[in-house]
Amino acid sequence: MTELIHFETPSPNWNERQLPISMVVLHYTGMQSADEALARLCDEAAQVSAHYLIEEDGTVHRLVREDRRAWHAGKSHWRGITDVNSASVGIELVNPGHEFGYRPFPDEQMAALLPLLAEIVQRHDIPRANVVAHSDVAPARKEDPGELFDWDLLAAHRLALKTPRVSMPSPFENDGAFFLALERWGYDISDQQAAVRAFQRRWRPHIIDGQVDGECSAMLFSLLLDRDTGKTR
CATH class of the missing domain: 3.40.80.10 (Peptidoglycan recognition protein-like)
Incomplete structure (x- = not known):
């Protein structure tokens, strides 16, 4: 060290x-x-x-x-x-x-x-x-x-998670379901638009508009699926 x-x-x-x-x-x-x-x-x-x-x-x-x-x-x-x-x-x-x-x-x-x-x-x-x-x-x-x-x-270098490569439509029924999932991933969602911007800045930096869309939803779903199957260690 x-x-x-x-x-x-x-x-x-x-x-x-x-x-x-x-x-x-x-x-x-x-x-x-x-x-x-x-x-x-x-x-x-x-x-x-x-x-x-x-x-x-x-x-x-x-x-x-x-x-x-x-x-x-x-x-x-x-x-x-x-x-x-x-x-x-x-x-x-x-x-x-x-x-x-x-x-x-x-x-x-x-x-x-x-x-x-x-x-x-x-x-x-x-x-x-x-x-x-x-x-x-x-x-x-x-x-x-x-x-x-x-x-x-x-x-x-296996020091952070890879950006999910997704092509699926939004897996969440509505924005409310997305925000529950975002909170489950780890974010403070008390300011929902700010939480979406932070997610986008990390996972989809070419578009940071604070709006929930299908690409962000699919990325979040993929991250949670990987975590549930132990792939985010």
Whole structure:
């Protein structure tokens, strides 16, 4: 593990975990530079942090030890867990985000993420379905790491789930059935349109309109079917 970390950059923003680690949450920093992001994540007054930060050139910083609860997810929810900070490892990827000129994540950055994520997932026995976006756990508040993040690359290394390839019509009788299924998959559906946008941003990033349609419904049905048959580990 130590060979994957280039710098120890301790943040004071942590407390004790209340839950075992069962997920990884991926973020973008949404700030104009790595230095600005590190300064904020290590500023006691900011009250935010993450376990790791990866710069665009692949430099990896460890900010908070994994046995501690970093403050990266905020008010969030995933599969019945509302203290996502206690149950997760948070990884920040330096990227200006939608506010400051969102752009693709460089190859060097993704190449540094892959072994770090693989080591975390293996050590904590985290299922691929629980490697999630910040937007997945906080759909009404967050968009990161966003539609340009290469989930397919993670899936190719068995670090995330593959995007379902579907051609069936909607398997759900109505939108209500879809939202019950979306909640069963893990999302907070209190803001239904935001939950659909988060699902689309993760699974169908070329169309993010917050509208339930046959393609989204078929994707969700396929994901749930795979989970029920044990294929999402």
